[in-house]
Amino acid sequence: MTTIVAGRPLQRLLAAGRGGTLSERTPAHLVTLGLVTVALLVAPHLNVNSYHLTVLYYVLFYAAFTQTWNLSSGMTGYLSFAHPFLLAAGGYAALFGLHRGLGLSAAIALGAGIGLLAGGVLALTSVRARHLVFGFLTLFIVMAMEIVAELWTPVTGGVSGLIAPKFTSFELSYYLTAVALLVTTLAIVLLRSRIVGREVLAIRDDEDVAASVGINTSMLKALLFGAAGGLTGLIGASHVLFLGSAHPNNLFPLHLIVLPLALTLVGGASRVWGPLLAAGGYTLLTEMLRVSAPTIHLIILGAAVVLVARLRSI
Amino acid sequence: MTTAVQVLANGLLYGSVLSLVSVGISLVFGVMNVLNFAQGAMVAIGVYLGYFVVGQAGWPLIVAVPLGVLAGLALGVLAQRVALYRISSVEPLRPLLATFGLGLLVVGLLGALFTTDIRAYEGPLRGSLNLGGVKLPTQSVALGLAGLAIVGVIYYVVYHSRFGLGLRATTQHREAAASCGVNLDKMDAIAFGLGTAIAVGGGVLLSIRYPAYPTIGDAWLLQGLVAAIIGGLRSILGGVVGAMVVGVVFTALTYVTGNSQVASLLIYVTLGLLILVRGGGVLKQA
Numbered sequence: 212m213t214t215i216v217a218g219r220p221l222q223r224l225l226a227a228g229r230g231g232t233l234s235e236r237t238p239a240h241l242v243t244l245g246l247v248t249v250a251l252l253v254a255p256h257l258n259v260n261s262y263h264l265t266v267l268y269y270v271l272f273y274a275a276f277t278q279t280w281n282l283s284s285g286m287t288g289y290l291s292f293a294h295p296f297l298l299a300a301g302g303y304a305a306l307f308g309l310h311r312g313l314g315l316s317a318a319i320a321l322g323a324g325i326g327l328l329a330g331g332v333l334a335l336t337s338v339r340a341r342h343l344v345f346g347f348l349t350l351f352i353v354m355a356m357e358i359v360a361e362l363w364t365p366v367t368g369g370v371s372g373l374i375a376p377k378f379t380s381f382e383l384s385y386y387l388t389a390v391a392l393l394v395t396t397l398a399i400v401l402l403r404s405r406i407v408g409r410e411v412l413a414i415r416d417d418e419d420v421a422a423s424v425g426i427n428t429s430m431l432k433a434l435l436f437g438a439a440g441g442l443t444g445l446i447g448a449s450h451v452l453f454l455g456s457a458h459p460n461n462l463f464p465l466h467l468i469v470l471p472l473a474l475t476l477v478g479g480a481s482r483v484w485g486p487l488l489a490a491g492g493y494t495l496l497t498e499m500l501r502v503s504a505p506t507i508h509l510i511i512l513g514a515a516v517v518l519v520a521r522l523r524s525i
Numbered sequence: 526m527t528t529a530v531q532v533l534a535n536g537l538l539y540g541s542v543l544s545l546v547s548v549g550i551s552l553v554f555g556v557m558n559v560l561n562f563a564q565g566a567m568v569a570i571g572v573y574l575g576y577f578v579v580g581q582a583g584w585p586l587i588v589a590v591p592l593g594v595l596a597g598l599a600l601g602v603l604a605q606r607v608a609l610y611r612i613s614s615v616e617p618l619r620p621l622l623a624t625f626g627l628g629l630l631v632v633g634l635l636g637a638l639f640t641t642d643i644r645a646y647e648g649p650l651r652g653s654l655n656l657g658g659v660k661l662p663t664q665s666v667a668l669g670l671a672g673l674a675i676v677g678v679i680y681y682v683v684y685h686s687r688f689g690l691g692l693r694a695t696t697q698h699r700e701a702a703a704s705c706g707v708n709l710d711k712m713d714a715i716a717f718g719l720g721t722a723i724a725v726g727g728g729v730l731l732s733i734r735y736p737a738y739p740t741i742g743d744a745w746l747l748q749g750l751v752a753a754i755i756g757g758l759r760s761i762l763g764g765v766v767g768a769m770v771v772g773v774v775f776t777a778l779t780y781v782t783g784n785s786q787v788a789s790l791l792i793y794v795t796l797g798l799l800i801l802v803r804g805g806g807v808l809k810q811a
């Protein structure tokens with residue numbers, strides 16, 4: 212498989228000559244990603260109070276949660292409502308592991324692994340169902356899984372949830388989420404600069420045509436949903452450690468079902484920075500307005516979704 | 526035997542209430558090809574309306590329910606113009622997202638206006654009826670009958686009016702209807718208005734038995750979607766039949782398993798698998 216090596220003038224010219232705009236900005240993206248990495252490393256060590264740290268964590272959490280959705284659904288065009296299912300799979304698995312005597316790193320790895328399997332379930336669904344039907348099925352999956360979380364008391368703690376058996380530091384959750392965000396963003400940058408990324412985007416544009424020119428669409432979908440599942444599972448594991456518990460109310464709330472979809476589409480599906488900026492802006496805006504209206508996040512998300520649907524082709 | 530009749534009766538009553546949601550979804554999908562995810566939020570508006578108008582102001586139901594239907598009609602037409610106007614048939618996912626966003630917006634606004642507190646009042650028609658050993662709560666019977674009455678009114682409008690003829694023609698074939706002079710923009714607005722009218726009017730009814738809180742519509746929406754899909758997503762009658770099937774199956778499963786959540790789960794999983802096995806055919810044929 213040929214790879215377009217971005218950054219070299221001749222290849223860039225060639226790529227541009229073939230109408231290839233995907234790879235040109237890769238060096239700029241990588242530099243920006245480096246700067247973001249440094250900023251994320253430094254931010255907690257600045258002289259800030261714990262409230263600012265919490266807000267910072269939530270900006271990071273929503274950004275990472277949105278970006279992993281962008282990696283799977285944004286790139287392939289399979290709009291999933293079941294993203295909280297991946298988060299919850301990772302979160303519950305990690306705490307279940309801790310309760311069964313696993314070490315901290317093993318429990319987090321278990322969370323990521325179960326998240327990966329959950330992503331595999333979505334990939335399997337996508338083999339049989341497309342577009343509207345896929346969206347519909349993922350909505351059923353997330354609703355069914357919420358009920359499962361409430362009923363499967365031996366594993367999930369049922370309606371009272373699972374308490375984290377030991378205290379972990381803020382830094383652990385923060386850096387794990389940062390790693391998930393950076394890895395996901397890097398994956399999107401690299402995908403956009405390579406042929407394989409174009410193959411993925413071809414699935415979004417027209418899956419039948421993509422398949423007819425020899426692209427293994429099922430494998431690509433499985434790869435992306437699996438990767439997004441594993442990364443979201445990791446975010447889920449670090450999130451329940453941050454919260455100190457895993458509970459259906461925290462892992463399956465209405466706004467988490469639609470948040471990654473809304474923010475990715477606002478920022479631009481399959482784009483590198485748009486979804487991140489949308490997620491960061493959303494978190495700061497809701498945080499500022501939360502006191503005046505507790506359900507303001509739903510109003511903002513709802514209005515954003517309506518606007519996107521009105522103004523933009525998906 | 527009495528138990529079986531009891532479960533069946535309860536299921537049918539529940540189904541006729543559920544038909545308030547599924548008929549609205551079928552009507553909107555039939556005309557506009559849009560799965561209306563805002564239907565649940567519209568039910569919530571109705572429940573709040575009922576809480577304030579019937580519970581607080583003490584209006585009789587016979588006035589409050591038609592008021593809810595009219596308010597819903599106006600709200601639906603407005604919502605269609607704002608959120609859905611002329612994006613309906615372009616891409617299937619866009620209108621779906623628009624209704625989803627509309628639902629979130631309504632839930633958020635309800636929460637901002639009335640907080641997320643659960644509000645309930647002592648509704649009328651308490652107690653129960655005893656029909657030859659089968660005991661039924663009076664409220665359920667009233668809800669079921671009134672729900673069927675609302676659906677009946679909508680049925681009459683759709684099958685015995687000029688608007689209704691246009692609606693049915695649009696359901697059959699949008700382009701052909703348009704070429705015969707049917708104003709599609711108007712039909713879309715009316716369909717969405719009628720769907721919302723059923724939801725809000727039904728919500729006012731529901732308030733005598735169910736408490737008001739912003740997300741009360743979610744459960745109704747999901748079961749209503751299931752019912753509408755089973756009914757074929759095209760006709761009012763299909764919506765009613767689907768709702769009856771879901772009502773009876775749900776009530777029976779709840780009785781057998783002793784847990785309504787297990788019953789919901791079984792219904793979701795069954796329908797999900799059905800769609801998977803048939804490769805979306807359940808939706809496509811609609």
